[in-house]
Amino acid sequence: MDRRDQGEVTTENMTSLLALLPDDVLTDIFRRLPPRGVATSRCVCKSWLAIVDAHRLLRADLLPLSFDGFFTNFYNFYISEFFTPRSDVPSISGKQDYLPKAGSLSWGYIDGHYNGLVLVNSFDGNGDKNRYVLNLATRWLAPLPPCPPSPMEIKGTFKVEYLVYDPAESTDFEFEVVSITRFGRMCKPGDTHDHEIEQSEWTPSVCILDVFSSTTGQWEERSFAREGNSFMGTVSGMRQDWLSDQHNDVYCRGALYVHSQNNCVMRISLSSDKYHVIKPPPGIEVEDYPEIYLGKSSKGIYCASIKGRCRVQVWNLDESGCQMKWVLIHDRDLSKWLLKHKLEYPIPCYGAKIQGPWALQDINYYYDGYNSDHDMEAPTEEKIQWSLQASEDEKFTWSSDDEYGCYGGYMEILGFHPWKEIIFLSESITRGLAYHLSSSKVEVLGNIYPAGYANELGNEQILKSSFPYTPCWLTQTADERS
Structure with a gap:
């Protein structure tokens, strides 16, 4: 066995020995390492990755640990x-x-x-x-x-x-x-x-x-x-x-x-x-x-x-x-819940916006400075409390002849939250929604319809x-x- 093989065995043995240490001891060791050493340790195995991430040891002020x-x-x-x-x-x-x-x-x-x-x-x-x-x-x-x-x-x-x-x-x-x-x-x-x-x-x-x-x-x-x-x-x-x-x-x-x-x-x-x-x-x-x-x-x-x-x-x-x-x-159908809040394909018109904790920056509309806030209508208020806990007997599967009628809008996927079980949706290019998979809770985030988009043809308004x-x-x- 040459020195290279001996070195690999020594490294493997050392890693195995470290794996036997309690998590709190490993955490203390990782804290004493320089940033590059912490990053390298994170790549060794899933358990070390979990420890480093759980304790935010990779410079939380610098690394991408926030979702914007x-x-x-x-x-x-x-x-x-x-x-x-x-x-x-x-x-x-x-x-x-x-x-x-x-x-x-x-x-x-x-x-x-x-x-x-x-x-x-x-x-x-x-x-x-x-x-x-x-x-x-x-x-x-x-x-x-x-x-x-x-x-x-x-x-x-x-x-x-x-x-x-x-x-x-x-x-x-x-x-x-x-x-x-x-x-x-x-x-x-x-x-x-x-x-x-x-x-x-x-x-x-x-x-x-x-x-x-x-x-x-x-x-x-x-x-x-x-x-x-x-x-x-x-x-x-x-x-x-x-x-x-x-x-x-x-x-x-x-x-x-x-x-x-x-x-x-x-x-x-x-x-x-x-x-x-x-x-x-x-x-x-x-x-x-x-x-x-x-x-x-x-x-x-x-x-x-x-x-x-x-x-x-x-x-x-x-x-x-x-x-x-x-x-x-x-696997959930949200149609009845959407209809309950009277969301039958509501496209905002002439710049009217839905109020919420999130907003679209409307970069295209204001890019060259030609347009101003005075060109926009006042935002419309969304009074609905978008929160729901699904019960076992309410499987979100509803027929088209339900008491609320037939939903005429459509959903699109914006993406997942990187660290939480949340999927983000666009409702008819109107509202941004956050859907919590574990609880079936839905929150309206705010307007996702771009300013000035009403000037485009209806069949060309596509996310x-x-x-x-x-x-x-x-x-x-x-x-x-x-």
């Missing part, structure tokens, strides 16, 4: 809106007028977020596109060079990029961006598909992905071998299942989970260069265009869907066995995507971190 709201993208609006708790002095602004080449005609929208960093698509006044990785809390940014074109000879494809960053693993803003190929349903006039390619298996046994590393500042092709026998389908099948703009992802314990076409999830291990295809929850694959939201909350990886207009279904991913599977943990935002106050220099 959602960045939302609306169709026909070119700047992301920020839906956040009201504050006289908001700590974060979604108005990115400090970006390079920013001007009155420039704009940008957030295309992804993780642990305080966001992916920003920015267009300057000349129409030139720029991509950045940005820390909104500190305004630190890094340009992201364009991903090189794919050598794949498959027509009608495009790429979607996903940000990977965990300050517990790296406090130096070392991040990665993973680019994944998507398939469009329509092609240019005159284009024809290669039959052999269209019927080929997707995903392939070895998937080639472009990965950008902030350490090298370059994109590189990396090969990921598929684990297990599961695959999504065929290339042709991917085209039949058009993916919406809500292409969510989660980075957790060294793995990137990506909501893919056919509503499968790709679990990509960036450390082992392997990936696994996770099939959709039972029943999802037979739905007609179900809205799926992939997210992270208190118990790991979650998947949620709105069935019909307002039946909320939530699953938790069980990774304990050989086969990863979705476990249904919540395209949303991302939960957790600010990170870490800075990029060693002196500022000490």
Whole structure:
């Protein structure tokens, strides 16, 4: 046995011995470590991770341990809106007028977020596109060079990029961006598909992905071998299942989970260069265009869907066995409860707003300073107490001929609370709701309908995507971190 093997055994033995210590003793040891040592210890095992997080040992004043709201993208609006708790002095602004080449005609929208960093698509006044990785809390940014074109000879494809960053693993803003190929349903006039390619298996046994590393500042092709026998389908099948703009992802314990076409999830291990295809929850694959939201909350990886207009279904991913599977943990229909409060598809008009503890910053409306508060109608008061404890005999399953009538609105998913069992919903692009999964308590948060959105066509008023935002106050220099 060489010295390297002896060192590995010694480290393993030391870790095993430390695991025998009581939690309070381990907590005291962790408190004596420098920040990077605490971050490294957190990655050793689940029990140490739980101790570090439970006692907020990772500089709670710097790391993303608070939840500040959602960045939302609306169709026909070119700047992301920020839906956040009201504050006289908001700590974060979604108005990115400090970006390079920013001007009155420039704009940008957030295309992804993780642990305080966001992916920003920015267009300057000349129409030139720029991509950045940005820390909104500190305004630190890094340009992201364009991903090189794919050598794949498959027509009608495009790429979607996903940000990977965990300050517990790296406090130096070392991040990665993973680019994944998507398939469009329509092609240019005159284009024809290669039959052999269209019927080929997707995903392939070895998937080639472009990965950008902030350490090298370059994109590189990396090969990921598929684990297990599961695959999504065929290339042709991917085209039949058009993916919406809500292409969510989660980075957790060294793995990137990506909501893919056919509503499968790709679990990509960036450390082992392997990936696994996770099939959709039972029943999802037979739905007609179900809205799926992939997210992270208190118990790991979650998947949620709105069935019909307002039946909320939530699953938790069980990774304990050989086969990863979705476990249904919540299934409730909110229609009767919504009708009880007379919410029959109420779209606000002419800028009227619903009052609540949260608000939309209305960045698009006020961006160039042309509009003012005098253009807006006074907010309408919401007198309803949005709180309900569901009893065992009240299963939230109600027929259409119920005494309250038929609900004509619809629900959309904004996302999950990162650390609490709460799912956030948009009710007919009108109210933001917080739905507590453990108690079935629902709270109205406030207006989510953007100012000036009534000027758009009714069938083009669409909430395209949303991302939960957790600010990170870490800075990029060693002196500022000490």
